[in-house]
Amino acid sequence: MLDFMMKAAVGDMVFGEDPMVNELEAMAADMFGMEGALYCPSGTMTNQIAIKAHTRPGDEVICSRMSHIYQFEGGGIAFNSGASVALIDTDRGTFTTDDIKAHINNPDDPHKAYTRLVEVENTVNRGAGACWDFEELTKIGELCSNRNLGFHLDGARLFNAMTVDGRKPAEYGALFDSISVCLSKGLGAPVGSLLIGNRDIIRQGIRLRKVLGGAMRQAGYIAAAGLYALRNNIRRLDEDHRHAAAIAEALGKNSLTEKISYGGTNIIIFTLIPGVIAMEFLQKIKDHGILALKTGDRSIRMVTHLDVSDQDADRACEVLANL
Numbered sequence: 001m002l003d004f005m006m007k008a009a010v011g012d013m014v015f016g017e018d019p020m021v022n023e024l025e026a027m028a029a030d031m032f033g034m035e036g037a038l039y040c041p042s043g044t045m046t047n048q049i050a051i052k053a054h055t056r057p058g059d060e061v062i063c064s065r066m067s068h069i070y071q072f073e074g075g076g077i078a079f080n081s082g083a084s085v086a087l088i089d090t091d092r093g094t095f096t097t098d099d100i101k102a103h104i105n106n107p108d109d110p111h112k113a114y115t116r117l118v119e120v121e122n123t124v125n126r127g128a129g130a131c132w133d134f135e136e137l138t139k140i141g142e143l144c145s146n147r148n149l150g151f152h153l154d155g156a157r158l159f160n161a162m163t164v165d166g167r168k169p170a171e172y173g174a175l176f177d178s179i180s181v182c183l184s185k186g187l188g189a190p191v192g193s194l195l196i197g198n199r200d201i202i203r204q205g206i207r208l209r210k211v212l213g214g215a216m217r218q219a220g221y222i223a224a225a226g227l228y229a230l231r232n233n234i235r236r237l238d239e240d241h242r243h244a245a246a247i248a249e250a251l252g253k254n255s256l257t258e259k260i261s262y263g264g265t266n267i268i269i270f271t272l273i274p275g276v277i278a279m280e281f282l283q284k285i286k287d288h289g290i291l292a293l294k295t296g297d298r299s300i301r302m303v304t305h306l307d308v309s310d311q312d313a314d315r316a317c318e319v320l321a322n323l
């Protein structure tokens, strides 16, 4: 990837003249069968651009309480779009058309915000990498069309979901008005995300990317990493899933863990028994070269990715099973 980045031909992305960015955007739009794509520095920016493009101040977005857009984007829905949220409570961050119907406001009721957008996340980060059922997404897509609601997918780890559900990007493209995918995370690029969508979203998105400071100049060097990731790193994601499944199993053998959630992809979230705090556990495993993230006083998230080899995963399993 680094070699490919260093050899990139570059131009000025702001003027639409960076060949790598143009190729990456065209490749993504083509892959998903959508009208356009925008290369941005981060998944937060692609989500925030989409939300801003779909809504007007005072509108409401329906999403899961555990969604990244609500929990981890710095209050960006309010800050950037002046929109409010209607939150759905679920175990794994997936929900149904009935959950959505219960949160759609009557547009004729002046007391209520206009419901404008439904957002889903696939895979669900805080749902331990859980995947959506594609049939359920299809039903939600129909509901959104019938009720004139935008439908946005935070697909930061969509390629992990497609590795499990066997669906093609174009099937997702046909369902959503806008999709955000990350080239970093499991795909291994150092930086970068894509917002893929219909013509109107992309037209607005070009302006919003500029306003938010995401219109870069010779971005081809980093866009090259994204191209490399799409060409080479999707097909190996099942290795990460295999490693994560083994780690989840090893954690189950450990006397310090109380509950282990594993959604079948590359994320494991676990809770420690009362009396054991996350910081202590993290220090213990760090001493063995294993890094993880605290998600609560007694809960921890572990993620596998392309820098974790078979040997690394085996060693991690041995340490985690025997702590």
Ligand SMILES: Cc1ncc(COP(=O)(O)O)c(C=O)c1O
Pocket (backbone or CB within 6 Å): 041, 042, 043, 044, 045, 047, 068, 069, 121, 123, 124, 125, 154, 156, 157, 182, 184, 193
């Ligand atoms: C589901 C999800 N969406 C969006 C993002 C944001 O991506 P970035 O860190 O590139 O802003 C993340 C990051 O962890 C994520 O997990």
